[in-house]
Amino acid sequence: MKNPIRKALEAGKPSVGSWLNLGSPLAAEVMVSAGYSWLAVDTEHTAYDMESIAHMFRAIEARGGVPLARAWDHDPVTIARLLDAGAWGLVFPHISTPEQASGVARAMRYPPVGTRSIGTGRCRTISPDYPKVANELVLCIPQIEDLEGIANAEAIARIEGVDVGFLGPGDLAMSMGVEAGHPDHEAALQRFREGCERAGKPSGLPVSDAADAARRIQQGFQFIDLANDMRFLQAAAGTALREVHSEPG
Numbered sequence: 001m002k003n004p005i006r007k008a009l010e011a012g013k014p015s016v017g018s019w020l021n022l023g024s025p026l027a028a029e030v031m032v033s034a035g036y037s038w039l040a041v042d043t044e045h046t047a048y049d050m051e052s053i054a055h056m057f058r059a060i061e062a063r064g065g066v067p068l069a070r071a072w073d074h075d076p077v078t079i080a081r082l083l084d085a086g087a088w089g090l091v092f093p094h095i096s097t098p099e100q101a102s103g104v105a106r107a108m109r110y111p112p113v114g115t116r117s118i119g120t121g122r123c124r125t126i127s128p129d130y131p132k133v134a135n136e137l138v139l140c141i142p143q144i145e146d147l148e149g150i151a152n153a154e155a156i157a158r159i160e161g162v163d164v165g166f167l168g169p170g171d172l173a174m175s176m177g178v179e180a181g182h183p184d185h186e187a188a189l190q191r192f193r194e195g196c197e198r199a200g201k202p203s204g205l206p207v208s209d210a211a212d213a214a215r216r217i218q219q220g221f222q223f224i225d226l227a228n229d230m231r232f233l234q235a236a237a238g239t240a241l242r243e244v245h246s247e248p249g
Contacts, residue, residue: 001133003088004066005038005223006163009202014217017068019206019228021046025059026040028230040068040225043082044093050085054122057086060067068139074100076107078114083108085123089139096149098156101142104159109135113161141223145171148190153195164223165196168206178226193220
């Protein structure tokens with residue numbers, strides 16, 4: 001049993017997914033039905049409870065997608081609960097050091113390579129052999145969001161159990177005291193990508209639209225978060241209303 005995201009990345013192909021911030025399982029179904037191969041439930045910046053998170057995972061799986069989550073912290077208990085609920089991978093915000101990356105990577109895996117506790121959670125429905133396949137199935141995705149993390153990008157990516165390096169461009173820009181797109185900010189993004197490449201790991205970042213996705217893929221980023229359900233709703237709703245008001249009559 002192989003994680004489709006891992007399969008695509010190991011083949012050198014991009015993997016394009018999106019984020020979920022609306023808390024709606026139906027929105028998740030719509031997104032996967034549109035063709036997104038994975039969706040990440042953003043538990044860091046939303047008010048989801050664990051039952052809601054599990055329902056989101058079910059909705060993603062029901063349409064053939066891969067459910068991920070962005071954790072709200074690095075606590076091993078949080079990690080275990082999200083994985084037991086059925087996440088096939090976790091994004092960890094604000095990873096700045098190899099030690100932090102090592103801690104979350106170990107918490108995601110069962111012994112002897114990690115410290116995850118075996119229990120009877122929803123994850124057991126993924127495969128009858130889940131405890132045997134889980135260590136290879138799940139993806140550990142540290143998210144770098146400051147200059148300390150940029151400086152440590154290669155060391156973080158080299159940690160055993162880290163599968164993908166991911167950027168938080170917005171928080172990175174704020175920590176640098178510049179706007180996203182500033183030359184110094186762009187240089188930091190490329191240093192991050194190059195560090196992951198030297199470590200032999202794929203890298204990714206969020207993008208706002210298809211043109212930005214194509215540009216980043218051309219640069220060598222593979223794991224692409226294309227906007228999120230809330231942004232898509234905002235954009236479509238605003239465009240439709242502007243078109244109505246622009247019509248004569």
